[in-house]
Amino acid sequence: MSDTKNIRNIAIIAHVDHGKTTLVDELLKSGGTERENSQLAERAMDSMDLEKEKGITIKAKNTSVHWKDKTINIVDTPGHADFGAEVERVMKMVEGVLLLVDAHDGPQAQTRFVLKKAIAEGLKIIVVINKIDRPHSTPEKVQDLVLELLMELEASEDQFDAPFVYGSAKNGIMIKDLSDPQENMEPLFQMIMESIPEPVAMPDEPFKMLISNIDWDDYVGRVAVGKILSGSVKTSDRIFVAHRDGKKSRARVSKVFEFTSTGIKETPEGVAGNIIGLSGFEDIDIGETLMANEEDTALPFVEIDPATIQMQFAVNDGPLGGTEGKYVTSRQIWERLQKEMKSNISIHASESSKGGVFNVLARGSMQISVLVEMMRREGFELLVSRPDVVMKKDEEGKNLEPFENLWIEVPNECVGGVMKLLSERRGKTENMVQHNNTTTLEAVIPTRGIIGLEFEQINLTNGRGVMSHLFKEYGPYAGEIVVRRTGTLLSNNKACTTAYSLFALEDRGKLFVGAGIEVYEGMIIGENPRREDLPVNATKPKQLTNFRSNGDGKGIQLAPPMIFSLERSIEYIAGDEYVEVTPQNLRMRKKILRFEDRKRVQKQLKQLDESLA
Numbered sequence: 095m096s097d098t099k100n101i102r103n104i105a106i107i108a109h110v111d112h113g114k115t116t117l118v119d120e121l122l123k124s125g126g127t128e129r130e131n132s133q134l135a136e137r138a139m140d141s142m143d144l145e146k147e148k149g150i151t152i153k154a155k156n157t158s159v160h161w162k163d164k165t166i167n168i169v170d171t172p173g174h175a176d177f178g179a180e181v182e183r184v185m186k187m188v189e190g191v192l193l194l195v196d197a198h199d200g201p202q203a204q205t206r207f208v209l210k211k212a213i214a215e216g217l218k219i220i221v222v223i224n225k226i227d228r229p230h231s232t233p234e235k236v237q238d239l240v241l242e243l244l245m246e247l248e249a250s251e252d253q254f255d256a257p258f259v260y261g262s263a264k265n266g267i268m269i270k271d272l273s274d275p276q277e278n279m280e281p282l283f284q285m286i287m288e289s290i291p292e293p294v295a296m297p298d299e300p301f302k303m304l305i306s307n308i309d310w311d312d313y314v315g316r317v318a319v320g321k322i323l324s325g326s327v328k329t330s331d332r333i334f335v336a337h338r339d340g341k342k343s344r345a346r347v348s349k350v351f352e353f354t355s356t357g358i359k360e361t362p363e364g365v366a367g368n369i370i371g372l373s374g375f376e377d378i379d380i381g382e383t384l385m386a387n388e389e390d391t392a393l394p395f396v397e398i399d400p401a402t403i404q405m406q407f408a409v410n411d412g413p414l415g416g417t418e419g420k421y422v423t424s425r426q427i428w429e430r431l432q433k434e435m436k437s438n439i440s441i442h443a444s445e446s447s448k449g450g451v452f453n454v455l456a457r458g459s460m461q462i463s464v465l466v467e468m469m470r471r472e473g474f475e476l477l478v479s480r481p482d483v484v485m486k487k488d489e490e491g492k493n494l495e496p497f498e499n500l501w502i503e504v505p506n507e508c509v510g511g512v513m514k515l516l517s518e519r520r521g522k523t524e525n526m527v528q529h530n531n532t533t534t535l536e537a538v539i540p541t542r543g544i545i546g547l548e549f550e551q552i553n554l555t556n557g558r559g560v561m562s563h564l565f566k567e568y569g570p571y572a573g574e575i576v577v578r579r580t581g582t583l584l585s586n587n588k589a590c591t592t593a594y595s596l597f598a599l600e601d602r603g604k605l606f607v608g609a610g611i612e613v614y615e616g617m618i619i620g621e622n623p624r625r626e627d628l629p630v631n632a633t634k635p636k637q638l639t640n641f642r643s644n645g646d647g648k649g650i651q652l653a654p655p656m657i658f659s660l661e662r663s664i665e666y667i668a669g670d671e672y673v674e675v676t677p678q679n680l681r682m683r684k685k686i687l688r689f690e691d692r693k694r695v696q697k698q699l700k701q702l703d704e705s706l707a
């Protein structure tokens with residue numbers, strides 16, 4: 095298979111649940127090469143547990159399907175708004191895309207952003223209308239909807255003439271015409287080979303490859319992933335790494351990999367046009383070039399988004415600290431962060447000036463909350479702060495902050511509300527395009543304004559809005575953004591909550607805890623509609639004074655408490671608060687727990703402000 099005509103590189107674009115994983119599994123099974131490893135992990139592409147639960151792809155992964163003497167490399171596309179840059183890199187690695195659409199539900203707005211990128215990149219499209227076995231499926235109607243979408247997104251004539259395949263990934267069949275007999279997956283394989291162009295690559299030139307992604311393998315460490323643009327590469331080859339700063343360093347290829355359903359597999363040689371992985375390099379990054387000749391020019395460096403978000407991770411020093419987690423010490427947290435940095439190039443952690451507190455940088459708050467959730471499941475207990483943006487200074491010492499391009503698509507009737515939301519967050523709407531029932535807004539917005547925006551827009555549009563964003567540039571500080579207009583109800587003591595006390599507190603604001611929950615001084619147990627923090631007692635053991643109720647409180651009907659997810663808690667807290675994360679619980683609290691201590695520090699800060707003014 096040392097010929098580009100036997101290789102095809104494609105990306106899959108699909109809305110959650112339209113059957114991407116099932117389709118890839120079926121292609122792998124039909125291709126036959128996975129038989130040697132017969133327990134094909136179900137749902138090969140969603141390898142992280144967390145991804146399975148959230149139903150989104152967090153990191154783009156690759157799979158190679160072998161069919162006859164052909165290799166089809168399939169690259170997954172991340173589905174979350176925080177990973178816009180990764181989508182762009184994926185589109186540069188492939189020559190075509192499979193647009194997978196449910197024959198019942200039709201194309202969904204979430205895929206629009208990725209499809210638009212594919213169209214802009216000039217990629218060839220194959221439309222797969224899946225789940226035709228579903229009762230009440232309407233493949234013909236869905237086909238019309240897809241064509242409308244392609245037109246709206248300004249597909250070229252060639253892209254608009256995309257071939258269609260219909261089928262049922264679940265039943266392992268694909269057909270080119272709805273009246274064809276339903277036999278197997280062959281029609282899709284054939285169509286991929288016929289319609290997707292072979293990779294443009296130069297097999298006879300010296301080896302060169304642009305690193306498009308970094309993977310991690312527990313045995314070999316960092317794996318540079320990319321498409322070979324010219325030549326070929328074998329284990330033990332001596333090559334050069336052209337770094338982004340222009341320097342070149344020598345390296346030896348320790349292993350060549352191809353992608354399987356469950357990970358990577360060694361292969362003797364990587365050839366031009368193929369997407370492969372190479373190990374043997376400690377110090378490499380996305381966008382750098384690997385090449386056989388030192389004197390060759392490196393490929394143009396592909397910029398990676400800078401880390402613009404930072405958060406603090408700290409040892410849990412609260413009254414319940416260490417009681418619920420397996421790993422709770424500063425050393426354990428630091429070791430875990432160091433391990434993460436090796437395999438996840440988008441996370442950078444460092445020790446802060448304060449013992450037991452670490453700064454964690456990433457490209458989006460979603461990436462950090464995924465890490466926190468993973469740590470929690472592994473048995474860690476820790477405190478995390480609200481995400482903040484990484485500021486810079488210009489030559490004159492003025493503050494600069496990161497800005498993003500934001501695309502947000504909402505039902506027409508929600509446009510006014512969403513525009514208000516954007517302007518409150520200092521976003522400037524630059525373009526507005528109306529489709530049938532929806533409108534796409536394009537805005538430039540400070541990265542600060544993106545934090546928590548998704549939650550608010552989902553509330554506002556009843557879950558019908560979709561957003562994506564991409565780092566744009568650093569620019570002058572845009573002014574204050576009020577993130578929370580409410581204050582908190584804080585527990586003023588350590589004990590268990592009682593129905594009596596909570597019932598009385600219901601008038602004060604929304605509650606975040608029910609009865610019988612352990613709370614402590616400085617823990618946030620509810621929301622005060624006014625902006626200040628109000629210490630309250632939620633733990634009075636029995637009716638005091640003249641509260642008239644029968645018996646021991648069993649008759650009291652409390653409103654259900656508001657329960658926050660990890661992501662939501664992280665976005666909800668203010669700068670002087672933490673989320674306490676343990677394997678069993680999520681709590682929100684003040685960084686300084688004792689009321690007296692907080693008051694003292696606030697006074698000191700005020701004095702400092704006045705002396706500086």
Ligand code: GTP
Pocket residue numbers: 108109110111112113114115116117137140149150151224225226227228261262263264265
């Ligand atoms: P995420 O992993 O959540 O991104 O979804 P996905 O797009 O990978 O979809 P997945 O393959 O997990 O399929 C979603 C659901 O649809 C599963 O319950 C599948 O069994 C089902 N499904 C997939 N293909 C078909 C099909 O052709 N027909 C029917 N009836 N169901 C299907």
